[in-house]
Amino acid sequence: xxxPVTPEPLPxxxxxxxxxxxxxxxxxxxxxxxxxxxxxxxxxxxxxxxEIREGEILAIIGPNGAGKTxxxxxxxxxxxxxxxxxxxxxxxxxxxxxxxxxxxxxxRTFQNLGLFRAMxxxxxxxxxxxxxxxxxxxxxxxxxxxxxxxxxxxRERVEQIIDFLGIEHIRKVPVGTLPYGMxxxxxxxxxxxxxxxxxxxxEPMAGMNLEEKEDISRxxxxxxxxxxxxxxxxxxxxxxxMDICDRIxxxxxxxxxxxxxxxxxxxxxxVIRAYLGTTDDQPPPASATGDITDRAGRAGxxxxxxx
Amino acid sequence: xxxxxxxxxVLVSGLLQGFMYSxxxxxxxxxxxxxxxxNFAQGSMCLFAALGMVSFWxxxxxxxxxxxxxLLMMVxxxxxxxxxxxxxxxxxxPLILFxxxxxxxxxxxxxxxxxxxxxxxxLDIGIPDRPFKGFxxxxxxxxxxxxxxxxxxxxxxxxxxxxxxIGRALRAVSDDHTAALSVGISLRMxxxxxxxxxxxVALVAGILWGTRxxxxxxxxxxxxxxxxxxxxxxxxxITGAVVGGLIIGGSxxxxxxxxxxYFGLGGIESFFGYLLAMLVLFVxxxxxxxxxxxxxx
Amino acid sequence: MIYRESGQFASSYAKDMRMxxxxxxxxxxxxxxxxxxxxxxxxxxxxxxxxxLTLFLIYSLSAIGLNILTxxxxxxxxxxxxxxxxGAYASYNFAVRLHTPVLVNFLLxxxxxxxxxxxxxxxxxxxxxxxLAVATLAAQFTIEWVLVSFNWFAGGSMLGAIxxxxxxIMGWDVSSNLDKYLLTLSVVVVLxxxxxxxGRSEVGRSWRAxxxxxxxxxxxxxxxxxxxxxxxxxxxxxAGVAGALYAFCYLGSLExxxxxxxxxxxxxxxxxxxxxxxxLGSFLGAGFIVLLPILxxxxxxxxxxSGASDFLANAELMIFGGLIILFLIVExxxxxxxxxxIKEKLRLWPFPx
Numbered sequence: 001x002x003x004p005v006t007p008e009p010l011p012x013x014x015x016x017x018x019x020x021x022x023x024x025x026x027x028x029x030x031x032x033x034x035x036x037x038x039x040x041x042x043x044x045x046x047x048x049x050x051e052i053r054e055g056e057i058l059a060i061i062g063p064n065g066a067g068k069t070x071x072x073x074x075x076x077x078x079x080x081x082x083x084x085x086x087x088x089x090x091x092x093x094x095x096x097x098x099x100x101x102x103x104x105x106x107x108r109t110f111q112n113l114g115l116f117r118a119m120x121x122x123x124x125x126x127x128x129x130x131x132x133x134x135x136x137x138x139x140x141x142x143x144x145x146x147x148x149x150x151x152x153x154x155r156e157r158v159e160q161i162i163d164f165l166g167i168e169h170i171r172k173v174p175v176g177t178l179p180y181g182m183x184x185x186x187x188x189x190x191x192x193x194x195x196x197x198x199x200x201x202x203e204p205m206a207g208m209n210l211e212e213k214e215d216i217s218r219x220x221x222x223x224x225x226x227x228x229x230x231x232x233x234x235x236x237x238x239x240x241x242m243d244i245c246d247r248i249x250x251x252x253x254x255x256x257x258x259x260x261x262x263x264x265x266x267x268x269x270x271v272i273r274a275y276l277g278t279t280d281d282q283p284p285p286a287s288a289t290g291d292i293t294d295r296a297g298r299a300g301x302x303x304x305x306x307x
Numbered sequence: 308x309x310x311x312x313x314x315x316x317v318l319v320s321g322l323l324q325g326f327m328y329s330x331x332x333x334x335x336x337x338x339x340x341x342x343x344x345x346n347f348a349q350g351s352m353c354l355f356a357a358l359g360m361v362s363f364w365x366x367x368x369x370x371x372x373x374x375x376x377x378l379l380m381m382v383x384x385x386x387x388x389x390x391x392x393x394x395x396x397x398x399x400x401p402l403i404l405f406x407x408x409x410x411x412x413x414x415x416x417x418x419x420x421x422x423x424x425x426x427x428x429x430l431d432i433g434i435p436d437r438p439f440k441g442f443x444x445x446x447x448x449x450x451x452x453x454x455x456x457x458x459x460x461x462x463x464x465x466x467x468x469x470x471x472x473i474g475r476a477l478r479a480v481s482d483d484h485t486a487a488l489s490v491g492i493s494l495r496m497x498x499x500x501x502x503x504x505x506x507x508v509a510l511v512a513g514i515l516w517g518t519r520x521x522x523x524x525x526x527x528x529x530x531x532x533x534x535x536x537x538x539x540x541x542x543x544x545i546t547g548a549v550v551g552g553l554i555i556g557g558s559x560x561x562x563x564x565x566x567x568x569y570f571g572l573g574g575i576e577s578f579f580g581y582l583l584a585m586l587v588l589f590v591x592x593x594x595x596x597x598x599x600x601x602x603x604x
Numbered sequence: 605m606i607y608r609e610s611g612q613f614a615s616s617y618a619k620d621m622r623m624x625x626x627x628x629x630x631x632x633x634x635x636x637x638x639x640x641x642x643x644x645x646x647x648x649x650x651x652x653x654x655x656x657l658t659l660f661l662i663y664s665l666s667a668i669g670l671n672i673l674t675x676x677x678x679x680x681x682x683x684x685x686x687x688x689x690x691g692a693y694a695s696y697n698f699a700v701r702l703h704t705p706v707l708v709n710f711l712l713x714x715x716x717x718x719x720x721x722x723x724x725x726x727x728x729x730x731x732x733x734x735x736l737a738v739a740t741l742a743a744q745f746t747i748e749w750v751l752v753s754f755n756w757f758a759g760g761s762m763l764g765a766i767x768x769x770x771x772x773i774m775g776w777d778v779s780s781n782l783d784k785y786l787l788t789l790s791v792v793v794v795l796x797x798x799x800x801x802x803g804r805s806e807v808g809r810s811w812r813a814x815x816x817x818x819x820x821x822x823x824x825x826x827x828x829x830x831x832x833x834x835x836x837x838x839x840x841x842x843a844g845v846a847g848a849l850y851a852f853c854y855l856g857s858l859e860x861x862x863x864x865x866x867x868x869x870x871x872x873x874x875x876x877x878x879x880x881x882x883x884l885g886s887f888l889g890a891g892f893i894v895l896l897p898i899l900x901x902x903x904x905x906x907x908x909x910s911g912a913s914d915f916l917a918n919a920e921l922m923i924f925g926g927l928i929i930l931f932l933i934v935e936x937x938x939x940x941x942x943x944x945x946i947k948e949k950l951r952l953w954p955f956p957x
Contacts, residue, residue, distance in 0.1 A: 391929075402734075409872065410873070413869075417918040418918075420918045531865075534738045534741060538735055582742060
């Protein structure tokens with residue numbers, strides 16, 4: 001996990017099978033057990049069970065409003081579920097606050113960007129290194145000795161990530177002024193800077209063109225293969241999902257309806273039904289409540305829209 | 308018995324004063340509900356409105372005409388504020404808008420005094436600030452009148468919000484900006500209307516408080532009372548403004564009277580409301596009647 | 605052509621992370637220090653030293669404090685002047701009751717203010733935004749009331765009127781306006797550098813992260829409450845020291861009204877006009893606000909306007925308010941950003957791009 005990482009070209013589908021075979025036996029790093037979450041009368045998650053295995057790239061897909069973002073929010077501690085529990089590396093952490101989750105080694109990105117807009121790219125990435133800086137307040141006030149040394153050490157690590165993502169030229173630019181695709185890349189960098197064991201990506205390629213998507217896909221694969229980071233991502237582009245993921249979980253109306261390798265999910269009848277929207281002429285599954293009427297207009301889960 | 312009557316007298320006088328706080332707080336609630344802006348300049352708007360009205364009246368214009376003129380003036384002011392201050396700041400963080408209204412507060416205070424001078428004006432609307440005769444406890448006629456005005460104002464606003472087209476549009480906007488825009492409600496028009504309404508409420512508040520304190524610089528300070536009322540009641544609730552006003556008005560008067568009676572500690576009115584409001588906030592972070600804001604991620 | 609970075613390469617991260625990475629900036633900073641410590645004492649008269657420069661420095665210090673809380677950490681405070689009052693009265697009491705040395709005294713004043721700041725920062729656990737801003741008003745009124753009502757704080761005199769005792773620092777009799785200016789300047793320079801350091805290290809980054817997006821900050825592992833409390837404390841510490849300087853080096857004798865609500869708003873105006881979240885902006889804003897009345901009165905003399913005193917007060921209000929709005933609309937980072945833009949232009953000069 002040390003030394004700069006050189007980006008590699010995106011492996012073609014041909015390179016996939018051995019990887020899957022290698023990972024199928026990975027032990028679970030995160031277990032979500034029987035989680036339910038609701039906002040008022042709106043049920044965002046309904047008894048969801050999920051396992052993220054060490055070393056894999058897992059995709060969470062589903063129609064708009066299926067509860068994907070809610071699931072990530074529960075995993076990262078933003079919301080606490082009314083029912084069920086979450087285990088990280090076998091240890092119960094259902095009630096952890098987000099900062100505690102982060103310090104356990106979970107990092108994430110946001111659907112609608114969660115960058116610190118007035119701060120530079122470098123500073124944004126440096127916030128990812130926070131947990132590695134253990135100098136006290138008074139030394140920082142002097143910017144001297146151990147404080148300066150810690151800053152330099154972390155800066156070196158951040159520079160490696162900047163190099164990895166190819167964003168050297170914008171390191172001192174405030175992120176708010178960057179184009180959208182670049183911001184997405186910086187946000188990925190900030191999450192990587194935290195050296196997470198588990199990385200959660202909420203639509204990392206939303207609104208990107210083909211070339212940008214290829215770039216991000218490559219970064220995700222490299223992070224997974226070379227840095228050994230387990231990744232769970234939400235993505236709508238099925239082409240990308242099928243290409244880079246080892247396993248796919250499908251949510252609909254807050255419930256898990258399928259879980260398996262891409263080839264299996266592609267032909268799963270429930271998934272096809274959920275995506276083709278047969279709910280127009282037949283009643284929705286039992287788990288759905290009457291409140292979810294505008295699900296087509298929603299991305300993510302329930303009432304949680306963009307920040 | 309004597310002591311109980313005294314207590315009642317203090318309490319009732321406090322509650323009635325609370326109605327007057329509510330009138331000021333209502334102006335805030337209106338603007339917050341429709342535009343999410345926390346308008347710190349509400350106090351300056353009261354001064355501006357009252358000073359204008361008094362000056363028209365003193366210039367020989369009949370009372371009602373002077374009130375009407377002042378109303379018109381507040382509408383013009385509201386439109387100007389919308390154009391010059393709010394429109395360029397649309398979509399900026401709420402705290403930035405709040406700071407802008409602090410700037411606006413100073414600007415209006417300077418402007419009002421620049422136009423009409425800094426001398427205090429007495430204002431007598433014909434209702435004496437004297438107790439009724441024959442009651443077991445002393446209740447000021449003016450305070451009763453002010454409470455009546457406050458109640459009328461609340462009823463009027465509720466009718467406006469629920470029974471008129473424009474009122475319904477305002478409620479739609481406060482529920483969901485984007486959705487309201489998409490069904491063809493003009494946000495600019497809405498903002499203009501609410502600020503004009505808030506300007507009218509400011510005129511009412513300015514006249515009431517001006518009668519009590521004289522029309523002068525210190526009118527801007529009533530904003531500080533209203534703020535405590537607002538955080539206690541919840542920023543976006545008309546009910547909250549009224550109930551908060553009553554709670555703070557009543558309790559601070561009782562506390563003031565009894566603390567100075569038994570401990571010789573006077574002047575707690577300046578901060579008592581805030582301490583009370585903070586205590587409430589610890590239990591209910593969005594005030595008694597405020598909507599809880601769900602964190603969006 | 606003169607102001608540019610070409611040929612200057614940061615050969616280590618330490619060099620790249622210097623307070624002033626550019627050679628020209630380092631020279632300018634050095635020249636400014638020489639000017640403030642050497643040239644000003646030679647050329648400034650008593651009026652400038654006592655009424656303008658010392659006040660400017662004290663306001664700058666207090667504005668830095670407010671900027672740490674509001675500009676860095678994003679927590680709006682409307683009661684900053686009250687913490688200056690805490691510092692002023694704390695330093696007075698240490699001086700007359702315990703006879704602590706002057707500098708220790710100032711430091712203690714800062715710590716007492718920080719402790720009170722901690723107390724009033726506690727609501728940030730549950731509330732934020734407007735609600736918290738209004739809660740800071742509670743600090744303003746409560747502290748004012750306590751200082752006025754319990755005359756123990758003012759050694760028994762009414763309305764909290766105090767007279768500061770003479771100062772002596774290891775044989776240096778700080779009595780003339782020049783002495784007081786130099787003492788203030790030294791304290792302000794040291795604390796400004798400390799603030800700059802905090803701003804560029806982990807604490808400052810965490811504060812700014814909370815300001816920009818608190819949810820994301822928490823997800824990056826930053827605990828919101830301790831950092832907000834720390835911001836309240838550091839901010840109040842600066843206000844406390846500034847208050848002590850205000851009492852000892854500027855006014856000498858004062859009442860609680862010296863720290864009324866209007867002062868809190870003036871400080872807020874300074875950081876908005878000067879630049880939210882920058883140390884430089886605190887100085888620029890303070891300088892601007894201190895000079896504004898002088899500029900206006902000069903303008904009145906120049907334009908022969910009658911009814912001057914009323915006009916002066918109202919014009920000042922309008923310009924102050926108008927500028928706050930203008931800066932928020934046009935240049936949210938204030939004069940400090942304008943200065944950046946000028947430097948940017950200067951870097952390219954004489955070429956347009």
